[in-house]
Amino acid sequence: MRAWWTTVYYECVKYSRMRSLLVILIGLPLLLILLLGSAFNTDIKPAKVAVFNADHGNMRDGITLFWEEAAAGPYIKVLQAKSASEVQDWVREGTVDYGVSIPSDFSLQVETGKAAEWLTYAGRYEEKNIAADAVVNRYLSTVNLQIAAVQILGVMNAGDILKEPSAEDSIVVHNLGMGDSEIFGETSAIQYYSAAYLIMFLLYGGMAAAIALINQRESGTLQRMYTNPSSFRMTTLGVICGSGMLAALQAIVIVVFTSFVYDVNWGGQYEIIALICFLTAAAGIGLGITIASFAQNKKTTQTFFSIIVFSMTFLSGGMMTGIEKMVGGANKLTINHWASTSLRAVMTGTGQTEAWQEIGVLALFALCLLIIAIIRLPKVVKPHA
Structure with missing residues (x-):
């Protein structure tokens, strides 16, 4: 032994x-x-999105609710910034993957029939930019579609536009061919x-x-x-x-x-x-x-x-x-x-x-x-x- x-x-x-x-x-x-x-690896990690909402008009509450719904999903994590410059700094430093700054006159622009626009800042990673763009574009596209309906059909007043679109199902992921x-x-x-x-x-x-x-x-x-x-x-x-x-x-x-x-x-x-x-x-x-x-x-x-x-x-x-x-x-x-x-x-x-x-x-x-x-x-x- x-x-x-x-x-x-x-x-x-x-x-x-x-x-x-x-x-x-x-x-x-x-x-x-x-x-x-x-x-x-095909797992999609949530994109960290910095949001600063300077708008204090009628659409502010709806925008806040929209981002809360987006944050509840698996693809977006929302971080609230204190200023537009802080959003830019976070994106530049890589603290977040994407930045959104909502102008102070956003509600006024929508109510007067102008195109709905937000300031967005793309980050370093293309896949994270795509995920965040999908959420932002869904909201803005729906609002602009409602504005166009008002201008063309005249069936709604400006107050009806304040019905906010939902962030639910804004991103749908499928595997093509043989997925994970x-x-x-x-x-x-x-x-x-x-x-x-x-x-x-x-x-x-x-x-x-x-x-x-x-x-x-x-x-x-x-x-x-x-x-x-x-x-x-x-x-x-x-x-x-x-x-x-x-x-x-x-x-x-x-x-x-x-x-x-x-x-x-x-x-x-x-x-x-x-x-x-x-x-x-x-x-x-x-x-x-x-x-x-x-x-x-x-x-x-x-x-x-x-x-x-x-x-x-x-x-x-x-x-x-x-x-x-x-x-x-x-x-x-x-x-x-x-x-x-x-x-x-x-x-x-x-x-x-x-x-x-x-x-x-x-x-x-x-x-x-x-x-x-x-x-x-x-x-x-x-x-x-």
Whole structure:
């Protein structure tokens, strides 16, 4: 047992000093999650609109009610400014995304039949400008239409114009083609890619066990240990468990970092997430040792392992969403599919029965690969096995 603890300790020390490995296995997935999650994110954040209403005429109360209704919606957040210059300053500084200044004679202009106009200030972000423009234009267009009706038909007096338009349903958002709800299911884009790349790089972490065993064999360490069967078995197990510790570190850092920095909702059931990560890491270790038993050297092992993990990630939709519908069920033959779908089920909190079924299939994958790895392990650790 002492040999096991000693080996695990020095394996952890070794990995802590391999900065390039830590960057690849921990830093790279975080970068990919950020880039892809942001690129495919279709959630529209509310535009912050600064409003200054200098009008004290008959339309003031209606304008105030209009902006209160707009602020109650999901696309506009209204901030009241104290002056027109403050609106301009906020837009210029980036404090708000859009500015609106309502002139003091607005009610008078409308009552005398002049076109309804507000002073607007566009901000830095085009999508926020579009959202705010839609709200402003809806109000002004409705008022101008009523003014035109008075002038042409003469059926209303100026007081009738004071019936204010509503901000309700001023913006309607639809997905064209395959939107977020179809591509990523019930998860957001960043949740989808967080699950996909956590699984992918946990599998890559499993390769570390096979590479470590090959290095130990080539350096002669395992051959010297072979004279003491008890120490040999414990040392081999310690090398494998050291890789498992690396996988645990990966999972903890990625889940915690994405939760607090990227605001990814993992569903709160961290014990189930830990189980999924454990089974994935075990499957990765089993796969790595199995490949190493046939490849016999480090370079070939790395090449074949990378090709297999990359292919499984691609087939399961980790690189191109929706590809699993085009591969004729081949995605179900991959570890990534069962691990990622079970993680997404935990994230959304739906289909718990299906999630446990998927975890069961993942456990079966891990068990089979570990059994094969145990059978083939002598080919990896013994020079002439």
